[in-house]
Amino acid sequence: MNKVIEFLQKVGTFYLATADDDQPRVRPFGAVVEYNNKIYIATNNTKDCFKQMQQNSKVEISATKGAEWIRLSGTVAVDSSEAAKTAMLEANPALKNMYSVTDGLFEVLYFTKGTATFYSFKGQPETIEI
Template sequence: MKEVFDFLAANRVFYLATTSGECAHVRPMGFVMECDGKLAFCTSNQKDMFKQLMINPNLEICCVDANYNTLRICGRAVFCTTEETQRKALEVMPSLAKLYAVGDGKFEIFHLDNAQAVLQSMSGEKQRLSC
């Protein structure tokens, strides 16, 4: 998991895809943290992403580094929002406090279950990474 986390953290912006009916929806993300040995992310329960993940928790994340190596992560979102996970997220990224507060009723944390990651080089070489 460390290699996957480090890749996402080093490249700052990655893209998370969800579905709504038959349509895919992709949005940029910039927050990731480790939570109980799993990759964890945040959102607002007022956003479409949250609503889509509640209906279909399967998602995919894609991130590209400066050398065009591509990391893809597939997994299942499991919401794990507690005051403790919210506090940890605010410690990891203090700028989130402009949007959220512990116990504000909208700040949601989720981790990935059954996550599978593949790192692929420009030449097509694939490497499976543990999540």
């Protein structure tokens, strides 16, 4: 799992895909943290992406850096704990300009299960179960 977090942090911006009924929706994300041995992302509960993840918890993340890229597919769930939100804010200080642990907007979600596949023009794909 550390390899997944390290790669996403290294690329800075990654793209999260959700489903809006039968239409895929993709948007840039940048906040990620490993907490309790799980991969966490963050958003605002007034955004469409949060509502879409509530309706259909299957998501996919894609990111690229040079000749390497990752596809992370799985399901997510909300963690409303203050500890998880604090961990996200500490790992991503820029979020503190927008959110606080108790603002009623800030949400963190974690992958309950999933598969991360690393690709490269230099070799064979490597798959990790998370």
